[in-house]
Structure formats: structure tokens, C-alpha cells
Amino acid sequence: MKVKGQAWKFGDDINTDIIISGKYKFKTLDMRELAKHAMEALDPKFSEKVKPGDILVAGKNFGCGSSREHAPRVLKELGIGVIIAKSFARIFYRNAVNVGLPVVESPEASARISEGDQVEVDLEKGLIRNLTKGETYSFKPIPPALMEILREGGLVEYLRKAGDYKL
Amino acid sequence: MGLTLAEKILSEALGRRVEAGDLIVVNVDLVMAHDGTAPLAIKSFREMGGERVKHPERVVFVIDHIAPSSSEDVSKLHKLMRDFASEQGIENFYDVGEGVCHQLLAERHVEPGMIVVGGDSHTCMHGALGAFATGVGSTEVAAVLKTGKIWFKVPETLKIQVEGSLPPMVTPKDVILHIIGEVKADGATYKAVEYGGETVRQMSVEGRLTLSNMAVEMGGKTGLIEPDEKTLEYLKSRGRGPGKPLKGDRDAEHAETLNFDVSRLEPQVAAPPTVDNVKPVSEVEGLEIDQVFLGSCTNARLEDRRLAASILKGRKIHPRVRMLVVPASRTVYLQALREGLVEVFLEAGCVLCNPGCGVCVGGHQGVPAPGEVVLSTSNRNFVGRMGCPEADIYLASPATAAVSALTGKITNPAGWKP
Numbered sequence: 001m002k003v004k005g006q007a008w009k010f011g012d013d014i015n016t017d018i019i020i021s022g023k024y025k026f027k028t029l030d031m032r033e034l035a036k037h038a039m040e041a042l043d044p045k046f047s048e049k050v051k052p053g054d055i056l057v058a059g060k061n062f063g064c065g066s067s068r069e070h071a072p073r074v075l076k077e078l079g080i081g082v083i084i085a086k087s088f089a090r091i092f093y094r095n096a097v098n099v100g101l102p103v104v105e106s107p108e109a110s111a112r113i114s115e116g117d118q119v120e121v122d123l124e125k126g127l128i129r130n131l132t133k134g135e136t137y138s139f140k141p142i143p144p145a146l147m148e149i150l151r152e153g154g155l156v157e158y159l160r161k162a163g164d165y166k167l
Numbered sequence: 168m169g170l171t172l173a174e175k176i177l178s179e180a181l182g183r184r185v186e187a188g189d190l191i192v193v194n195v196d197l198v199m200a201h202d203g204t205a206p207l208a209i210k211s212f213r214e215m216g217g218e219r220v221k222h223p224e225r226v227v228f229v230i231d232h233i234a235p236s237s238s239e240d241v242s243k244l245h246k247l248m249r250d251f252a253s254e255q256g257i258e259n260f261y262d263v264g265e266g267v268c269h270q271l272l273a274e275r276h277v278e279p280g281m282i283v284v285g286g287d288s289h290t291c292m293h294g295a296l297g298a299f300a301t302g303v304g305s306t307e308v309a310a311v312l313k314t315g316k317i318w319f320k321v322p323e324t325l326k327i328q329v330e331g332s333l334p335p336m337v338t339p340k341d342v343i344l345h346i347i348g349e350v351k352a353d354g355a356t357y358k359a360v361e362y363g364g365e366t367v368r369q370m371s372v373e374g375r376l377t378l379s380n381m382a383v384e385m386g387g388k389t390g391l392i393e394p395d396e397k398t399l400e401y402l403k404s405r406g407r408g409p410g411k412p413l414k415g416d417r418d419a420e421h422a423e424t425l426n427f428d429v430s431r432l433e434p435q436v437a438a439p440p441t442v443d444n445v446k447p448v449s450e451v452e453g454l455e456i457d458q459v460f461l462g463s464c465t466n467a468r469l470e471d472r473r474l475a476a477s478i479l480k481g482r483k484i485h486p487r488v489r490m491l492v493v494p495a496s497r498t499v500y501l502q503a504l505r506e507g508l509v510e511v512f513l514e515a516g517c518v519l520c521n522p523g524c525g526v527c528v529g530g531h532q533g534v535p536a537p538g539e540v541v542l543s544t545s546n547r548n549f550v551g552r553m554g555c556p557e558a559d560i561y562l563a564s565p566a567t568a569a570v571s572a573l574t575g576k577i578t579n580p581a582g583w584k585p
């Protein structure tokens with residue numbers, strides 16, 4: 001699985017209230033509607049600016065806070081192809097995999113990539129190519145069991161096909 | 168090499184020895200979802216081809232986040248939950264006004280040794296009863312509804328030893344705020360937290376629930392405490408059996424052990440905008456406040472009510488301050504009523520809301536105005552947490568909250584004479 005796009009950069013400890021405020025999540029299950037408010041506390045125009053395939057790059061502890069799965073879902077809805085961070089909060093990491101949004105831990109890439117860089121990520125090989133800077137970073141590949149869920153596009157598709165866990 | 172408490176519980180549940188790092192699929196004893204997460208779980212359940220819930224008797228649904236409903240849209244989501252529950256035979260259904268999901272689980276369902284997952288990050292609270300309990304997202308709740316199982320990576324353990332007797336007016340909340348201030352928001356990521364030491368043994372089960380509740384604010388997967396006589400007494404008094412009370416081995420390997428001496432701890436406050444931005448209350452003393460919130464799954468139990476009421480009794484809160492008092496459950500509310508605490512709150516000028524999450528999550532109750540300062544006994548002070556991104560939220564204990572409500576500014580309760 002490869003993803004290629006432009007990088008959008010965020011800092012440390014981006015919590016789920018920032019990704020999508022709790023005040024919206026109770027009102028609707030329509031992710032397209034919710035996605036309009038993604039990251040709005042930091043950048044009110046974020047949802048209009050991102051393009052499918054774009055890559056979110058963040059610092060440590062990305063997605064801390066609530067268990068709201070709406071957080072990775074709205075980012076996926078906007079077309080974010082992969083999130084690269086120094087580290088992820090545990091529930092966010094699980095949720096992202098479960099909704100079919102790849103997440104990659106790489107302190108090096110998190111530090112080196114600048115906003116606007118063109119980046120390509122090879123999930124199986126564990127390689128990140130920064131096409132703008134001409135650099136390559138490696139990361140510990142996602143465990144095969146989780147890669148299988150990602151390849152199906154998330155836990156919903158995985159379980160619809162398999163009926164039960166095949167781990 | 169011995170096993171940690173987390174490894175013990177998971178090994179026992181699987182019937183074979185597992186250690187930190189192993190990827191496992193385990194049966195779930197209890198799965199919870201509330202009105203913020205159940206609707207999406209139901210949607211995912213259908214999308215994954217789910218027809219019948221595998222173990223309806225292991226499912227708990229709670230309507231607490233926007234309860235009662237604030238709009239037609241929210242009402243539709245509530246109705247979706249009710250319809251699904253009756254279609255699937257989910258009998259553990261707590262509708263509007265029963266209480267906060269975690270409190271209901273602790274009061275009525277969780278037993279030591281259980282594997283508990285909930286569509287809410289503070290599910291880690293039930294580690295205080297010796298259960299392996301953790302928060303998951305809606306699609307995972309759906310997967311548990313369908314398969315009865317969940318995958319976990321067996322976590323390493325961060326051991327937190329707390330020693331020393333607490334000074335007057337210093338509470339379990341101050342202890343956990345202090346710990347989070349040291350460990351920081353990501354200090355326990357992917358790990359189980361296990362609290363031990365004399366201070367924790369001396370604490371009531373209610374106080375321990377407060378410690379475990381906030382394990383996730385350090386990134387922890389669960390917040391475990393070894394069950395003891397107090398745990399078993401808590402369960403017995405609520406008509407429940409002892410479950411499987413397990414202990415970690417003496418020679419277990421912990422990722423890290425941190426020692427805290429709380430014998431001279433000052434009351435603590437978490438300043439905005441992160442929970443790990445913790446200071447002794449004296450550093451922010453005097454800051455004017457507009458609203459006080461005594462509630463949430465962290466600090467809305469009977470002990471918290473009693474402590475706050477002992478301070479407010481016969482007094483009036485500051486005229487500028489609104490104080491919202493929200494009991495954790497109907498049971499807590501009734502007991503507070505019987506003990507005369509409700510009268511104390513009302514006479515002091517507080518507003519009593521029905522049990523639930525409304526104020527804590529800013530969905531529809533008690534939303535502050537831009538520029539206002541809130542002092543809250545809950546567990547999160549993130550930007551926008553209570554519904555208004557321009558309000559400042561400070562977290563503190565019920566004692567600090569009550570004393571500050573009287574003075575109208577953040578006040579150290581330590582010197583306070585009841």
C-alpha cells in the first residue's frame with residue numbers, strides 16, 4: 001500500500017476535541033457534515049484546503065483524549081491518506097486502523113517534514129520518501145495482523161468478509 | 168519471571184500464559200456504549216453484516232451524554248439505541264437520568280478479573296476493581312457485539328507506588344493530578360498503569376475509582392489496583408460476588424516503577440489547556456472564577472458530595488459564581504437526598520442537575536461564555552471541552568471546588584475551617 005500527497009503539519013498533543021469538537025459528535029452520524037469541522041479550532045479552513053491523498057504530519061501523542069472514533073473518521077472522510085506522528089494516543093491508533101486510516105510512527109519524519117512537502121509512504125516496506133527535500137525515513141512497519149485490517153479498508157469490511165477475527 | 172496484574176488477568180481470561188507484547192484475541196465479559204458512541208457502533212454493526220448480538224447479556228447501553236435530549240437530532244439517536252436494544256434483547260439499558268455510564272458499571276456490573284471494554288476513554292476506571300478495562304471506539308464496540316471478542320496487545324505496566332498519609336483537605340483527586348503532572352499526558356501510552364502502596368490501600372473504593380478514572384490522561388490503557396477486602400466489601404454491599412480477585416506476582420517485571428510520597432502534598436490544580444499542566448493550588452490562588460462544576464465520572468460520588476457539602480453547609484456561594492452539582496447516578500442522588508446533602512447544596516445557592524454527563528462534555532448543559540473561567544472536578548480541561556473554546560477550565564478536587572465557590576476565586580482548601 002502506497003500513499004502520496006502534500007503534508008499538513010501540526011504540533012504535539014493534538015487531542016480529539018481539536019480534531020472534531022465533542023459538541024458536534026452527538027448531533028449526527030453524517031461524516032461528510034462533521035468533516036467540515038475537522039481541525040477547525042486550529043485552522044477554520046482546513047477541511048476546504050486538504051485534497052485526497054494528503055498527509056497529516058504531527059508531533060507526539062496525536063489523538064489523545066476521548067475515544068471518539070469520529071476523529072479518525074472525519075480525517076479519512078477528507079481524504080487524508082496517512083497520518084505520520086512522533087507517537088499516537090492508544091485509542092486513536094486503534095480507531096484509525098479500525099476505520100482503515102493508516103497511521104505511522106516516525107519521530108524522524110515528524111521532525112523533518114515541513115508543511116507543503118510532497119511525501120510518499122510505502123506502508124509495507126516501512127519507508128517514507130520526502131520528494132521535496134530528497135530524503136528518506138524508515139519506520140517500524142505496521143504489524144501484519146493490523147495491515148490485514150487496513151488492506152480491507154477497516155474492521156467493518158474485514159469482519160464482513162471474514163465473519164470473525166483471523167489473528 | 169512472574170506476571171504483572173495486567174498479564175495475570177489476561178492470562179486467566181485466555182486460559183494460557185501471556186506476556187507483554189503478545190497479540191491476543193480474548194472474550195469480552197462486559198461491553199458498554201453510550202449515546203455518544205452507541206449510534207455509530209450500531210451503524211458499524213449493521214455494515215459489518217451483524218444480525219444478532221452475540222451475547223446481549225454482556226452488553227450495557229447508557230444514555231448519559233446528552234440526557235435528557237436537547238434536540239430532535241439527538242432524540243433520533245437515543246431512539247436508535249432504544250430500538251436496537253429491544254430488537255437485540257439488551258436488558259442492561261440505562262435511560263435518561265440513571266447516571267454516568269462508568270458509575271453505573273462500577274455500581275452494578277464490574278467484577279474483579281473481568282475483561283471490560285467501553286466506547287468511552289474513561290472505561291479504564293474499572294481497573295480500580297481489578298478488572299482489565301479499557302476504552303475503545305465505536306467500530307470496535309460493533310466488532311465485540313458481533314464476535315464477542317476483541318484483539319489486544321498485552322501491555323507493559325507502569326507501576327505507581329504512593330506512600331504517606333494525606334494531609335487534611337487533600338484528596339485522591341489531588342494525588343492523581345500530581346501524578347499526571349509528573350508522568351505527563353503521554354507518559355503511560357500503550358501501558359497499563361497499576362497503582363499501589365499504603366496510600367492507595369488506605370483509600371476508599373470511591374477514591375480509588377478517581378485514580379483509575381484518570382489513567383487515560385497519562386495515555387494508560389487501564390488503571391489497575393489489586394482487589395482487597397475493601398473491594399470485596401464494596402461489591403458485597405451492592406449485592407455482587409467477588410469475581411476473580413487476582414494479584415500481580417512479586418517478581419513481575421514492570422516497564423517502570425515510580426514512587427510518590429504524598430504526606431506533604433498540597434491541593435493540586437490542572438490549568439488549561441492540558442491535564443498535565445498541574446500546579447499546587449497556591450500558584451493560581453486568587454484567580455476569579457465564574458462557574459464551578461461538581462460532577463463527572465471522576466468526582467461525583469457520595470464521598471465527593473459529602474466533602475463538598477461539609478464545606479458549603481450553612482453558607483452561601485459567591486454571588487458571581489454559578490455552581491452546578493451533578494450526581495454520578497440515581498443511587499448517589501438518592502443517598503445524598505437521604506443524608507440531607509441536597510438541601511445543603513440548594514440552600515447554598517447551587518443548581519442541581521440530573522445525573523449524567525451534560526456539563527462535563529459541554530453538549531447541552533452549563534456551557535460557559537467566552538472569557539469565563541470554570542473550576543471543575545472533572546477530568547479534562549482541553550480547549551472547547553465544555554462547549555466553548557474561549558473559556559478556561561481548571562481541574563481540582565471537590566474540596567477546592569467548594570471552597571472556591573464560596574470565595575469566588577480559586578482558593579486553597581487546606582487552611583479552611585469548616
Ligand code: SF4
Pocket residue numbers: 267268269287289462463464465523524527528545546
Ligand atoms: S462524566 Fe465526563 S468524562 Fe465521564 S463519561 Fe461523562 S463526559 Fe466522559
